[in-house]
Amino acid sequence: MVLHGVPRMTFDLDILVDDDDANMQRLVDVFEQEGFRPRLPVALRELADANARKRWIEERNLIAFTVTHPTRIMEEVDVVLVAPVSWLEVAASLVFREIEGTRVPVVGRSLLRRIKLATGREKDRSDAELLGEGDD
Numbered sequence: 001m002v003l004h005g006v007p008r009m010t011f012d013l014d015i016l017v018d019d020d021d022a023n024m025q026r027l028v029d030v031f032e033q034e035g036f037r038p039r040l041p042v043a044l045r046e047l048a049d050a051n052a053r054k055r056w057i058e059e060r061n062l063i064a065f066t067v068t069h070p071t072r073i074m075e076e077v078d079v080v081l082v083a084p085v086s087w088l089e090v091a092a093s094l095v096f097r098e099i100e101g102t103r104v105p106v107v108g109r110s111l112l113r114r115i116k117l118a119t120g121r122e123k124d125r126s127d128a129e130l131l132g133e134g135d136d
Helices: 021-034 044-048 050-060 087-093 109-119 122-131
Strands: 012-016 064-068 076-080 095-099 102-106
Touching: 021 044, 021 050, 044 050, 087 109, 109 122
Parallel strands: 012 076
Antiparallel strands: 064 076, 095 102
């Protein structure tokens, strides 16, 4: 939302990740290197296990896996496990924004709007309205 120019107070970063096993392992490696820990009482390494993710989704209705940093309390990342769109759609919609000299891929505005509307939550519906109808 913020990277599309919509002012919104938030304390977390939501990420959509290609859930290929090797890719998820790379994500876990980065979280470990940076000192992040899961909010759930599970080992961070389980995030890289497709069977564990499937179990969490089916048995716990887990939509996102949250990691937090023990000393940087404002740093929280939600890894979206269940998205209403395919990874191919996400990848095709990507636009790039610059944050402190680093190019960052961001879900395109129109697809983000679709994702927000698909949740059915009032907060996300409001976000979709703020994003408007335009393209990226």
